[in-house]
Amino acid sequence: xxxxxxxxxxxxxxxxxxxxxxxxxxxxxxxxxxxxxxxxxxxxxxxxxxxxxxxxxxxxxxxxxxxxxxxxxxxxxxxxxxxxxxxxxxxxxxxxxxxxxxxxxxx
Amino acid sequence: xxxxxxxxxxxxxxxxxxxxxxxxxxxxxxxxxxxxxxxxxxxxxxxxxxxxxxxxxxxxxxxxxxxxxxxxxxxxxxxxxxxxxxxxxxxxxxxxxxxxxxxxxxxxxxxxxxxxxxxxxxxxxxxxxxxxxxxxxxxxxxxxxxxxxxxxxxxxxxxxxxxxxxxxxxxxxxxxxxxxxxxxxxxxxxxxxxxxxxxxxxxxxxxxxxxxxxxxxxxxxxxxxxxxxxxxxxxxxxxxxxx
Numbered sequence: 169x170x171x172x173x174x175x176x177x178x179x180x181x182x183x184x185x186x187x188x189x190x191x192x193x194x195x196x197x198x199x200x201x202x203x204x205x206x207x208x209x210x211x212x213x214x215x216x217x218x219x220x221x222x223x224x225x226x227x228x229x230x231x232x233x234x235x236x237x238x239x240x241x242x243x244x245x246x247x248x249x250x251x252x253x254x255x256x257x258x259x260x261x262x263x264x265x266x267x268x269x270x271x272x273x274x275x
Numbered sequence: 276x277x278x279x280x281x282x283x284x285x286x287x288x289x290x291x292x293x294x295x296x297x298x299x300x301x302x303x304x305x306x307x308x309x310x311x312x313x314x315x316x317x318x319x320x321x322x323x324x325x326x327x328x329x330x331x332x333x334x335x336x337x338x339x340x341x342x343x344x345x346x347x348x349x350x351x352x353x354x355x356x357x358x359x360x361x362x363x364x365x366x367x368x369x370x371x372x373x374x375x376x377x378x379x380x381x382x383x384x385x386x387x388x389x390x391x392x393x394x395x396x397x398x399x400x401x402x403x404x405x406x407x408x409x410x411x412x413x414x415x416x417x418x419x420x421x422x423x424x425x426x427x428x429x430x431x432x433x434x435x436x437x438x439x440x441x442x443x444x445x446x447x448x449x450x451x452x453x454x455x456x457x458x459x460x461x462x463x464x465x466x467x468x469x470x471x472x473x474x475x476x477x478x479x480x481x482x483x484x485x486x487x488x489x490x491x492x493x494x495x496x497x498x499x500x501x502x503x504x505x506x507x508x509x510x511x512x513x514x515x516x517x518x
Binding site: 175176179187193195200208209225226232242260264265 | 444
């Protein structure tokens with residue numbers, strides 16, 4: 169490992185750690201205003217949706233909208249499974265096996 | 276000798292057991308991504324030790340992929356570090372949201388917990404904190420279980436990645452299925468569905484025109500703000516109707 173690599177990785181680590189650490193350290197002991205608590209309460213569902221949806225309905229290079237791809241087709245029964253079973257384990261296994269099956273069928 | 280429920284709740288063994296068990300979908304999902312990262316890094320000329328060092332120090336999936344490809348292309352330290360910062364800035368939102376649940380966590384442990392805040396651990400912990408049996412100790416164990424799985428799978432990819440068939444058993448879909456399930460668990464009323472659609476829709480549009488993770492930050496801040504406005508409008512309309 170060269171010194172330059174070590175320094176680069178440490179730099180990457182520091183700039184990754186600070187955004188993770190700063191709000192936890194300074195917000196967790198504080199009584200936050202009501203509107204901020206409410207806003208932060210909406211953040212998890214927003215982030216999850218923003219993380220997952222582009223991967224379901226877009227693809228390719230350069231990126232464009234693709235509707236009928238396995239990711240989106242499998243998402244529908246996966247969501248239903250989560251809704252009906254309320255089981256994380258069941259839903260992950262259901263999604264994986266359907267994705268595998270759809271991959272086999274479409275090839 | 277039987278223990279009281281409170282004692283059993285604070286028992287180190289049960290904390291470890293529940294924290295590790297809580298992290299299993301992440302471990303499963305990290306496996307193919309970690310292997311892929313290890314293979315790419317190895318092809319770009321990085322040794323397994325270098326891969327392990329980066330996974331331990333940075334612990335961030337997409338930033339590591341980008342970092343390795345930039346380094347392989349000859350980029351210097353400043354652009355790589357700047358890009359990493361931009362890509363991982365979204366964690367500010369996640370840590371802010373998690374801070375609501377961690378008021379009683381000692382600050383030393385809090386600083387260790389912060390190291391393990393990722394998209395995946397954030398998603399799982401946010402949902403579990405809504406239940407009564409989850410606490411910061413279990414959340415901490417979950418974060419570090421995920422971290423261990425990430426380091427192990429990236430190193431495995433760097434050492435012997437070429438021999439593992441890609442896409443086996445739909446494992447590439449594990450994290451997507453986990454996120455979809457956790458979205459469903461987060462929905463506590465119609466407003467949350469609306470917010471999910473706003474955020475997802477904005478993220479899709481932005482992902483077509485913006486690179487990397489910028490769409491995630493912009494879309495979720497926009498959707499959370501929209502959610503607050505909708506809630507306010509609703510309650511003021513109800514107030515009008517009542518008066």
